[in-house]
Amino acid sequence: MTRYYFDVRDGDTLAIDEEGMELRDLAAAQAEAAESFADVVRDVARDMAKNGGVIRMAIEVRDDKGDLLQVGYTFRNRRLD
Template identity: 65%
Template sequence: MSRYYFDLLDGDALAIDDEGLELSDTRRVQAEAAKSLADMARDAAEATLSDSIIKWLSRCATRTDL
């Protein structure tokens, strides 16, 4: 098996994968990359939603005409 590294570039920030994963073939590499991307997209959506809800609640709490 070969060891594959999945570095992440987010804007100007680079996160280096120092450990990597041992995978048997490129099909498994593609599957791992797809799973990681799906997880990152879910995490980003949840973070954005949470931030939006917090900002909305904050605005509601400070309005005097509610």
């Protein structure tokens, strides 16, 4: 098993995952990142509905050897009146 780290990028800020999670392979890490990211997006979307604006976020996955993948999005909320 490999230890994967899931760092969260919010705009220019990067929150480093110090603990990580042991998973069987990169496919399992990608699935975990996507599932975690869906939770983050849902929470941010609720706040954006109230405030409007643009948010850029990503989960960056790495192992002890370096960066492996990034799951990200840009969320824009604006009224069209």
